[in-house]
Amino acid sequence: MATIRELARLCGVSPATVSRVFNNPEVVNAKTREQVLRTARQIGYLPNESARTLATKKSFMVGLLWDTDHRRPGWRHPFFQEILIGLKTALSGRGYHLLMLATSGEHTDDAYVRAARRHNLDGVVMIDSGTSDPSLRHLAESGVPCVSLDRPVQGPRATYVTSDNVGGARQAVRHLHEQGRQAIATITGPAHTRPGAERLQGYQEELALLRLPYRPEHVAEGDFYVTGGEAAMRRLLETDERPDAVFVAGDEMAVGALRAIAEAGLKVPEDIAVVGFDDIEVAALVPPGLTTIAQDKDGFGAAAAEALVSMINGADAPPARILPTTLVVRGSSTPSI
Missing domain, CATH: 3.40.50.2300 (Response regulator)
Structure with a gap:
């Protein structure tokens, strides 16, 4: 089994530094910490967890x-x-x-x-x-x-x-308006969740700032999943004044919305523009590519x-x-x- 001295030699640091990486990692700079942990995995070094726990009174x-x-x-x-x-x-x-x-x-x-x-x-x-x-x-x-x-x-x-759920939602609505969209709807997350409530708040605030009308029939609650987004989009398509854009409060729901729009014989973005929220991997893969608000x-x-x-x-x-x-x-x- 690899020893702490061997690991220290390979990393060009002292055994004390190696010990600090495993016992008090916050006091070691990130570059050195990552190097020690990476090399430890490569050579199969395992710290003495029992001794570490006793010394620090932590379970890690x-x-x-x-x-x-x-x-x-x-x-x-x-x-x-x-x-x-x-x-x-x-x-x-x-x-x-x-x-x-x-x-x-x-x-x-x-x-x-x-x-x-x-x-x-x-x-x-x-x-x-x-x-x-x-x-x-x-x-x-x-x-x-x-x-x-x-x-x-x-x-x-x-x-x-x-x-920044409020700010992100406002970014989405502002972008849609800059593309010439006037009837901007939204598919929200569940109202009892903080992201759901705050993204709806941002949507409402930006509509007011842009002096666009707020239409309750253009707000459909979803559940952050594909099927919920698809069902919500169908409800929006049945309104008397069909929206020309929709801000969807989650990319999974946006994928469902894209499906519902296609099934209705409409095109994205020509008939309805769509913006999601999250920037999950699938956002770049679905046609025509999902505009979205990326979270860090x-x-x-x-x-x-x-x-x-x-x-x-x-x-x-x-x-x-x-x-x-x-x-x-x-x-x-x-x-x-």
Whole structure:
């Protein structure tokens, strides 16, 4: 088995630096940390986890909690798959392992707190599923370091990371208007989720700024999945005044909207322009290419990991991080692309 001295020699650093990479990674610069971790994987070096845990009083385990509705295949949503990759990469670079957190069927208010303590977790990352489960609130208030993605939380050692949902929605509507569109509809996410509510808010704000009429019949609620977007688009096509553009609050739903438009014998973007939100991989693959509002998926993971590790190391909960979005123009909104 490779030794710490061998690893240090191959990396051109001291054994003490190698030890810090695995025990206190935040004090080592990112370039050196990544080099040591990469070389450790190559030569099969494994730190003495028991000794590390005793020395630091940490388990170097972070729980991942996603309390998704059992009727929805939440774990398979492509946006969250990309978020998870970024989160795992960021935590691994700081020496932490990610553990999927389950509650063994418990449904008490302290179920997640007990699960976190049972697994001796240093902290927990929570992904918003729109649930109102009080046990999530109890976890945030428990003192266990918590970072939530897309869900505001309050607690002595809790914070959250989200995108500029309002600003991104406004970007989408503004872009459609710049293409000459006047009857701009929207397919929202579920109203009880923060992204769903904020993207609708941004849509409404930008319509008002552009002095475009707000038509309730041009607002159709979806569910962030393909079938929901397809059904919502069909409802919009049945309105008395058919929209000439639609802002869809999630790319998965936008794919469904494209399908519904094609089935109606209409063309994108000639008859109806479409803009999505997320910039998942399929957005660049569907014809004619989906214009979308890109979220910083790597930034989600990095920001969550940075906040969580700082709290694990004793810092106060940092302010919430709101990450900027970017308009990515493809063929679904303009024929010239």
